[in-house]
Amino acid sequence: MKKNLKYNAIWLAIAILGYVLIYALEMVGVIDQFAETTLVLIGINIILATSLNLVIGFSGQFSLGHAGFMALGAYSSALVTSAIPSVGGFLLGLLVGMIVAGIVALVVGIPTLRLNGDYLAIATMGVAEIIRIILNNLKITNGPAGLYNIPMLANWSTVYVLVVITTLIIVNFVHSRNGRAVMSVREDEIAAESIGINTTKYKIIAFVLGAAIASIGGALHANYIQTINPTDFGIMESINILIIVVLGGIGSITGTFVAAFLLGILDMILQNFGTLRMVLYSLALILIMVFKPSGLLGTWEFSVRRLFTHKKAKGDAE
Amino acid sequence: MPLLDVKDLTKNFGGLAAVSDVTMHLDNNELVALIGPNGAGKTTLFNLLTGVIIPSEGTVSLQTDKGLQVLNKQKPYKIAAEGMARTFQNIRLFKDLTVEENVLIAMTDKNKEGFLESIFRLPSFYKKEAALHQQVVELLSIFKMENQLTTLARNLPYGAQRRLEIVRALATKPKILFLDEPAAGMNPEETADLTRLIQQIQSEFHITVLLIEHDMSLVMNLAERIYVLEYGKLIAEGTPKEIQGNQRVINAYLGGGD
Amino acid sequence: MHTVLQQLVNGLSLGSIYALLALGYTMVYGIIKLINFAHGDIYMLGAFWGYYVINQWHFSFWPALLSAMVFCALAGVIIEYLAYRPLRNSPRIAALITAIGVSFLLENGMSYLFSSNVRNFPQAMHVKSYNFFGAKVSNIQILILVVSIVLMILLQLIIRRTKMGKAMRAVSVDPDAAQLIGINIDRTISFTFALGSALAGAAGVMIGLYYNSIDPLMGMTPGIKAFVAAVLGGIGLIPGAALGGFVIGILETATQALGFSAFKDAVVYVVLIIILLVRPAGILGKNIKEKV
Numbered sequence: 001m002k003k004n005l006k007y008n009a010i011w012l013a014i015a016i017l018g019y020v021l022i023y024a025l026e027m028v029g030v031i032d033q034f035a036e037t038t039l040v041l042i043g044i045n046i047i048l049a050t051s052l053n054l055v056i057g058f059s060g061q062f063s064l065g066h067a068g069f070m071a072l073g074a075y076s077s078a079l080v081t082s083a084i085p086s087v088g089g090f091l092l093g094l095l096v097g098m099i100v101a102g103i104v105a106l107v108v109g110i111p112t113l114r115l116n117g118d119y120l121a122i123a124t125m126g127v128a129e130i131i132r133i134i135l136n137n138l139k140i141t142n143g144p145a146g147l148y149n150i151p152m153l154a155n156w157s158t159v160y161v162l163v164v165i166t167t168l169i170i171v172n173f174v175h176s177r178n179g180r181a182v183m184s185v186r187e188d189e190i191a192a193e194s195i196g197i198n199t200t201k202y203k204i205i206a207f208v209l210g211a212a213i214a215s216i217g218g219a220l221h222a223n224y225i226q227t228i229n230p231t232d233f234g235i236m237e238s239i240n241i242l243i244i245v246v247l248g249g250i251g252s253i254t255g256t257f258v259a260a261f262l263l264g265i266l267d268m269i270l271q272n273f274g275t276l277r278m279v280l281y282s283l284a285l286i287l288i289m290v291f292k293p294s295g296l297l298g299t300w301e302f303s304v305r306r307l308f309t310h311k312k313a314k315g316d317a318e
Numbered sequence: 319m320p321l322l323d324v325k326d327l328t329k330n331f332g333g334l335a336a337v338s339d340v341t342m343h344l345d346n347n348e349l350v351a352l353i354g355p356n357g358a359g360k361t362t363l364f365n366l367l368t369g370v371i372i373p374s375e376g377t378v379s380l381q382t383d384k385g386l387q388v389l390n391k392q393k394p395y396k397i398a399a400e401g402m403a404r405t406f407q408n409i410r411l412f413k414d415l416t417v418e419e420n421v422l423i424a425m426t427d428k429n430k431e432g433f434l435e436s437i438f439r440l441p442s443f444y445k446k447e448a449a450l451h452q453q454v455v456e457l458l459s460i461f462k463m464e465n466q467l468t469t470l471a472r473n474l475p476y477g478a479q480r481r482l483e484i485v486r487a488l489a490t491k492p493k494i495l496f497l498d499e500p501a502a503g504m505n506p507e508e509t510a511d512l513t514r515l516i517q518q519i520q521s522e523f524h525i526t527v528l529l530i531e532h533d534m535s536l537v538m539n540l541a542e543r544i545y546v547l548e549y550g551k552l553i554a555e556g557t558p559k560e561i562q563g564n565q566r567v568i569n570a571y572l573g574g575g576d
Numbered sequence: 577m578h579t580v581l582q583q584l585v586n587g588l589s590l591g592s593i594y595a596l597l598a599l600g601y602t603m604v605y606g607i608i609k610l611i612n613f614a615h616g617d618i619y620m621l622g623a624f625w626g627y628y629v630i631n632q633w634h635f636s637f638w639p640a641l642l643s644a645m646v647f648c649a650l651a652g653v654i655i656e657y658l659a660y661r662p663l664r665n666s667p668r669i670a671a672l673i674t675a676i677g678v679s680f681l682l683e684n685g686m687s688y689l690f691s692s693n694v695r696n697f698p699q700a701m702h703v704k705s706y707n708f709f710g711a712k713v714s715n716i717q718i719l720i721l722v723v724s725i726v727l728m729i730l731l732q733l734i735i736r737r738t739k740m741g742k743a744m745r746a747v748s749v750d751p752d753a754a755q756l757i758g759i760n761i762d763r764t765i766s767f768t769f770a771l772g773s774a775l776a777g778a779a780g781v782m783i784g785l786y787y788n789s790i791d792p793l794m795g796m797t798p799g800i801k802a803f804v805a806a807v808l809g810g811i812g813l814i815p816g817a818a819l820g821g822f823v824i825g826i827l828e829t830a831t832q833a834l835g836f837s838a839f840k841d842a843v844v845y846v847v848l849i850i851i852l853l854v855r856p857a858g859i860l861g862k863n864i865k866e867k868v
Binding site: 290 | 605609611659662663666667669670671673674676677678679680681683684685687688692800803804807811838839841842845846848849852853856
């Protein structure tokens with residue numbers, strides 16, 4: 001009991017320290033407007049990619065339509081905050097987005113999650129495209145032009161806090177009764193069923209939770225960038241999120257953080273290269289995959305608990 | 319009244335009857351073996367009983383707290399929840415999870431840990447996790463595996479993987495345990511250990527065991543009753559002694575049927 | 577009545593392009609279980625090759641078509657050798673990401689080297705229109721349909737009658753067993769890429785001629801639709817890919833004709849999802865269950 005408290009306190013300390021560090025760097029001027037934008041985009045990508053990692057890495061379901069749920073979050077929040085431009089409106093927008101994305105994921109997930117592997121990937125990609133095309137044709141979403149002048153209700157600290165909260169939700173979920181059942185589905189569905197796991201139910205739980213969290217990423221995107229249109233949420237965006245997950249290591253939340261940072265920074269450096277940027281980016285992607293196909297960290301996770309038990313074990317040996 | 323009652327169970331795979339007209343029963347707390355030559359349909363019968371395959375005809379009914387329940391056409395997880403647990407011929411562990419997690423997952427339904435409770439890590443979460451951990455350790459210690467809690471299942475030696483699969487099945491608190499060739503690939507010493515273990519499980523947990531096995535010494539030592547399957551049909555039923563003297567069984571094994 | 581016929585004609589010509597592309601997806605998927613995301617970009621390369629040789633070397637249509645097929649076959653083989661072969665024993669998702677990377681590279685590389693402008697495809701042929709029971713049919717539409725069907729028949733002959741074709745089928749059923757009986761897996765896979773890419777090259781030149789405009793990103797959407805077509809027909813099945821291509825083409829033109837052009841892609845995906853749910857293995861596919 002006490003031990004658990006200690007580990008949780010250390011995690012909290014790390015989170016606060018990170019916040020203070022960014023705050024200080026911002027004060028001193030090391031982080032300028034440009035760097036801040038990069039950081040915010042990295043944060044949003046972390047939220048999107050960790051939620052996709054929950055679906056791909058932990059429940060083992062290959063979804064290629066994450067941008068669709070991001071879009072639902074972005075549009076919900078944009079519409080709500082445009083009507084109620086306040087912090088309360090932002091929170092309401094977040095909630096509406098999560099509910100909408102969750103319901104859509106539920107409706108879509110119940111039939112499609114029966115499919116496996118690449119078929120599910122294609123079906124979810126199709127769903128995301130359908131969502132995008134509908135947004136492209138509705139009046140309330142202002143069609144292809146999209147929504148603009150969305151109130152800026154998110155700044156880097158909002159993003160930071162939400163990154164911490166969503167990561168906490170995902171990690172705590174994974175290490176609980178439900179999360180373990182979800183992982184058993186990834187490992188072996190037939191064996192899981194044989195010990196009483198309703199595999200469909202747990203796939204859907206992971207899928208809906210992933211979608212709801214992705215909608216938070218979308219809401220932050222809308223309220224930070226302040227303009228959105230359907231092309232922001234196409235297949236390319238789904239693929240970008242997937243790349244972060246695979247690059248970091250499928251099933252490693254730590255890896256997702258590392259990959260989101262690396263790609264964000266790579267993107268920032270390559271800004272100066274113009275068109276060459278995407279060429280170099282794609283080359284880097286191919287090379288990393290060819291030489292490190294399991295992703296940068298594989299399934300490795302950073303763990304405060306292990307850090308301590310390791311030290312202890314060493315201490316005992318001495 | 320039998321615990322499990324199987325009537326006229328048949329499975330056709332496109333004209334070919336893999337299992338046909340099997341009628342059998344299992345009583346409380348008994349140890350029964352299912353034997354037969356390769357390809358006789360033993361594993362198919364297991365798959366029918368545990369719901370992995372849906373039967374073409376016939377019924378499987380189990381005595382539960384709510385009375386006699388017809389199980390066929392139920393999903394495998396429902397059948398498992400009713401108290402039928404199994405192992406697999408070709409070991410199906412959760413390979414990239416730890417030994418402890420493998421067993422914990424089998425306790426999912428018995429564990430009433432809520433979603434919010436675990437997300438917010440409420441004190442009750444830690445309490446429930448600690449209790450579960452205790453149960454897992456107890457269960458594993460019967461199989462002398464309590465020191466391997468954090469080992470990944472894929473890193474266990476072969477014999478230990480087979481044992482872990484049995485522990486995982488037991489963790490669901492079953493009424494009937496189906497073991498599909500538990501001694502396959504084991505050396506004589508390991509097989510002898512396993513024999514003792516199966517007896518111990520049966521008496522300690524008061525459950526019924528049905529096992530498929532090719533190792534005749536194990537079967538004859540353990541089983542109270544034996545069913546013999548050939549070409550999908552039951553050709554004999556009886557005590558080990560009766561089976562040993564049964565001419566049809568001898569023919570089936572010695573190639574009379576080939 | 578004649579509008580229905582007209583849409584059918586338009587749908588068939590568009591569908592045959594999708595079918596040609598879908599064949600490449602289905603062959604590669606059949607043999608190495610990879611969704612070759614870069615396949616649509618091979619088709620773009622084919623179109624650009626055609627554009628270049630017709631403009632610079634004054635090729636007429638047929639040499640342009642044939643040389644584009646050879647060029648794309650080579651490109652496909654090189655891509656497989658450099659990017660996919662090292663990943664053959666890696667998790668499939670890693671190979672998928674690599675394919676996406678190759679796709680990005682081709683799109684952006686072409687944009688970087690030759691600019692991303694949309695350009696007019698040279699008219700290598702005079703456009704003539706015929707009246708066919710009230711529907712307007714252009715010679716290019718007939719050409720596309722005939723060339724596609726001839727290529728599909730040729731492909732079927734190669735796969736059914738030649739030694740290499742038999743090797744391809746053997747590898748797609750069981751690579752290990754194929755290797756044991758002396759089939760050279762690497763060469764068979766290269767050959768598969770060559771065949772698929774050649775078809776994509778032909779499709780590229782023909783679409784250039786038909787739509788009269790090409791650009792480095794032209795392969796993205798048709799690529800995805802062609803993959804959808806392959807899944808629709810039953811992935812891994814050659815006739816399935818052809819059928820799926822035609823179905824998607826006709827569906828798309830029909831939606832457009834009914835006045836829902838904005839939703840033409842959505843309809844494609846809705847049909848895909850319905851097919852997947854009703855017949856996960858596609859229209860012509862057979863369901864295979866895992867053995868326990």
